[in-house]
């Protein structure tokens with residue numbers, strides 16, 4: 001898995017915190033969020049709003065609400081489009097769906113982020 005986008009994603013997500021769940025729990029930073037939430041079956045979703053690419057990362061709070069972090073507007077658009085293009089190509093090459101590729105990417109990112117501490 002190509003890790004070159006990971007530092008950029010990490011930086012982009014910093015501005016999402018502190019993040020409050022509807023139950024009142026406030027996640028102070030990304031590590032707090034990743035450690036204290038549970039993965040969802042679909043870890044990441046890609047959405048096309050007009051011509052803009054939007055990337056969401058989903059986690060479940062202990063209260064079972066699903067919360068998401070949005071990358072759009074936080075990461076430079078050219079880099080985000082390159083990332084999507086690479087993920088689509090890698091999915092094709094590995095004969096898996098783009099969604100499976102996104103989920104693998106999400107898991108690899110989380111493992112990388114947790115290892116950074």
Ligand SMILES: [Zn+2]
Pocket residue numbers: 021022023024025061062063064065
């Ligand atoms: Zn909650």
